[in-house]
Amino acid sequence: MSLSLILGPGALGRLLALRLAAARPVALIGRRPLPGRQTLTTPEGERRQATLRCWTPTSLPAATAREATTLHLTTKAYAAEAALAAVADRLRPDTPLVLWQNGYATQPRLTERWPGPVLCATTTEGAYLDGDHGVVHAGHGRTLIGDLDGRHGSLAERLADRLTAAGLPATPVADIRVRLWHKLAVNAAINPLVARFGIRNGQLRDRPFRPMVEDIVAEVAAVMAAEGIPPPEDGWAALVWSVVSATANNRASMLQDVRAGRPTEHDAILGPLIAAGRRHGLATPALAALYRRLESAP
Numbered sequence: 001m002s003l004s005l006i007l008g009p010g011a012l013g014r015l016l017a018l019r020l021a022a023a024r025p026v027a028l029i030g031r032r033p034l035p036g037r038q039t040l041t042t043p044e045g046e047r048r049q050a051t052l053r054c055w056t057p058t059s060l061p062a063a064t065a066r067e068a069t070t071l072h073l074t075t076k077a078y079a080a081e082a083a084l085a086a087v088a089d090r091l092r093p094d095t096p097l098v099l100w101q102n103g104y105a106t107q108p109r110l111t112e113r114w115p116g117p118v119l120c121a122t123t124t125e126g127a128y129l130d131g132d133h134g135v136v137h138a139g140h141g142r143t144l145i146g147d148l149d150g151r152h153g154s155l156a157e158r159l160a161d162r163l164t165a166a167g168l169p170a171t172p173v174a175d176i177r178v179r180l181w182h183k184l185a186v187n188a189a190i191n192p193l194v195a196r197f198g199i200r201n202g203q204l205r206d207r208p209f210r211p212m213v214e215d216i217v218a219e220v221a222a223v224m225a226a227e228g229i230p231p232p233e234d235g236w237a238a239l240v241w242s243v244v245s246a247t248a249n250n251r252a253s254m255l256q257d258v259r260a261g262r263p264t265e266h267d268a269i270l271g272p273l274i275a276a277g278r279r280h281g282l283a284t285p286a287l288a289a290l291y292r293r294l295e296s297a298p
Helices: 011-020 062-067 077-090 106-113 153-165 176-197 201-205 209-227 236-246 253-259 266-279 285-295
Strands: 003-007 026-029 037-041 047-051 053-055 068-073 097-099 118-123 126-129 134-139 143-146 170-172
Touching: 003 011, 003 062, 003 077, 011 026, 011 037, 011 126, 011 134, 011 153, 062 068, 062 077, 068 077, 077 106, 077 266, 097 106, 106 118, 118 153, 118 176, 143 153, 143 176, 153 170, 176 201, 176 209, 176 236, 176 253, 176 266, 176 285, 201 209, 201 236, 209 236, 209 266, 209 285, 266 285
Parallel strands: 003 026, 003 068, 026 053, 037 134, 068 097, 097 118, 143 170
Antiparallel strands: 037 047, 118 143, 126 134
């Protein structure tokens, strides 16, 4: 029986663990020990319990790590590489990785460095933690999964089938790089401004925030064109404003991080766009100003 390791027991990590645990062994790895008995609350309000093997990076037995047929890396982007390094010496070098990070920083680096297959996933599943003992699956979404090199299509299909069977609908795609850049564009136009001004997503439609969004979208569109990333069918602005409308009452995860005094993912979201602009000789003053503001935030 295959073993799925989930490295990063936040909301997404625990959602994956509890969904997958119905059909296969799962081990959850976090910085501190968690109770093995965990509860999943479904979007329909049903409560399901499962017993997981819970470890820390230092307590993870080498024998357990060698059993893993997949490692899902679900930490925040800024913590992903250090988290993987803490367990890498106990994994088989051909263990497939699935990267669930926001932005576009971790994905190319680990694809290049990890000796085994590396898949990237992007999801619209909604979840939040219910203390140390559970997670609430707040809303159904869809997951796209693929690899940057186009060499692991069969593996992406198998993992998408596995996620779908577990109640997390997933689709294998050949253009995951484009999908990740599209999500990056949306995140860059929404999350940093929401975090900077402490507002809900829908308030971006109002002054003085709407012109700020438009400035960012213009810079993002220029960077995407230079990178050869095709725009969405209705254009970048339509994509961003559709997401703002669909998530109008949400408080973005970056704002939640700021309010909780946690590091934000601004480097993974804004950094790749600013770096790409620099490579192509494009000015990105709105993106750079937001980066500086979030970088200096306490």
